[in-house]
Amino acid sequence: MKPEQEQALKAHLQAIAQILYDDSDPDALQTLEGIEMTVRQKIQAHVSPELGKFFIRTITATISGRPRKLKSTLGELEITTKQAEKLEVLAHRQVSPHLENCCLRLSATVSYEQAERDLAYLTGIRVPAKTQQRIVHRQTFELPEVEQAIEELSVDGGKVRVRTPLGEACEWKDYKAIATDQGMIANFQNNPQLIDWVNQQSLAHPVVCLGDGHDGIWNIISQIATAPQRLEILDWYHLVENLHKVGGSIKRLNQAQTLLWQGQVDSAIALFKDCRRKQAKNFCEYLLKHRHRIVNYEYFAAEGLYSIGSGAVESAIKQIGRRVQISGAQWNRENVPQVLAHRCAYLNGLIGSPLPTD
Structure with a gap:
């Protein structure tokens, strides 16, 4: 002026x-x-x-x-x-x-x-x-725009309380979210929408896919990219959490954790061969099921190659949950996808124009 x-x-x-x-x-x-x-x-x-x-x-x-x-x-x-x-x-x-x-x-x-x-x-x-x-x-919320190839993504699930007919107890239902290094998306009982969005983006070779031990998570990941392109990693922190559910000897648990940190699945299983606890049997089956996803976490962490935990998506789930799980919140089933899209658009910074500069 x-x-x-x-x-x-x-x-x-x-x-x-x-x-x-x-x-x-x-x-x-x-x-x-x-x-x-x-x-x-x-x-x-x-x-x-x-x-x-x-x-x-x-x-x-x-x-x-x-x-x-x-x-x-x-x-x-x-x-x-x-x-x-x-x-x-x-x-x-x-x-x-x-x-x-x-x-x-x-x-x-x-x-x-x-x-x-x-x-x-x-x-x-x-x-x-x-x-x-x-x-x-009435909105059509934007999805994240990916400017570079996605190098890492993680998949997890959250809970949303769905309204039921008057007089019936409310129901908690699962939704799924995918967090990438360039934004997050979530949907309710529509996994194909999540999978299609990821597959439409440019994906790195390899694309790191992190998840916990739930079958639903790996079912989604199995449909992302191709098997040779994916590097699947079992979340280290969930792995340790499941290990300590075994209970028993602290010394043995610490030894198993050290071996798993180095990706030595067979040696970790051998520690429990004489253990008759049901929890130990279940844990060994868990290790066998996911052995191809258990990497040398020590090496990956030391070299800074890839993430070893799905903290990003867990953080995304918590941030989504701050809106969908506020005190007393119940949602009509048909409205849940839009509520999730709204929250993700906000967290992705996709609501409103950029602030004007001087």
């Missing part, structure tokens, strides 16, 4: 400020927060809608069309159908794109009711909880 423009702007702002001040309740101006909230309310009611109207008219170069009103972070905006068409504002929408994205970012982290309260406090604009819910369920 040129110096003469700044000077002219300041003169106009002084006049505007005086008018707004004279129209304000003195009792609301006794604290800085009170001043902040009062000024914001006055600007949204009287100033920024006029600024928005000027910008819209100037950019679109039209005033034709039927007028309509939108809730926005600038206040209530008036826009014509022709202007809306040029600015890619969809018909019948009553909330502006930026305010809608504010709603989506908030409701991705808290309940719709809390998002209504937080939005009003943060922006000065109230959008009812039911409207926020409708905004979520």
Whole structure:
């Protein structure tokens, strides 16, 4: 902005400020927060809608069309159908794109009711909880854009509470998530969608696939890329967790852990050959089942070659869970995929435009 423009702007702002001040309740101006909230309310009611109207008219170069009103972070905006068409504002929408994205970012982290309260406090604009819910369920959320070949991915499952008919106990159902080094995706009872997304991306040779011992996890991984391209690794921390479920001699458990750390499956199994505990038998069967996924963890860790634990996807599951498992949350079965897509889009940074730079 040129110096003469700044000077002219300041003169106009002084006049505007005086008018707004004279129209304000003195009792609301006794604290800085009170001043902040009062000024914001006055600007949204009287100033920024006029600024928005000027910008819209100037950019679109039209005033034709039927007028309509939108809730926005600038206040209530008036826009014509022709202007809306040029600015890619969809018909019948009553909330502006930026305010809608504010709603989506908030409701991705808290309940719709809390998002209504937080939005009003943060922006000065109230959008009812039911409207926020409708905004979520009419979206088509973007999936991560992979710019480089995916080198590692991990698969895990989480729990979501599904609503049941009145009088019946709620049900906890599994969903699956895949975390890559370039974003995460999750879905509910639709593993093919997860698999197809991964296979549509560029995958490294090899692509490291990490998981725990559950069959459902490896069933998904078995359909990713090709067997020669995959390097399957059993999560070290889950392996150790299962080892210590065996119980018994601490010395033997420590010896087994050392051997498994070096990828020596047969030697680890031999330690339990005389152990009659059912847990030991189950653990040996577990080792045999996954022996091709048990690598030399010590070497991999020392050389920094590949990850040895699926911490990324477990972190993703926890972050998804912070929304889908908030206190009292129950979901209609048909809405769960959209709720998961919403949370993942938020965690992947795919909601809203980048902030403008100075």
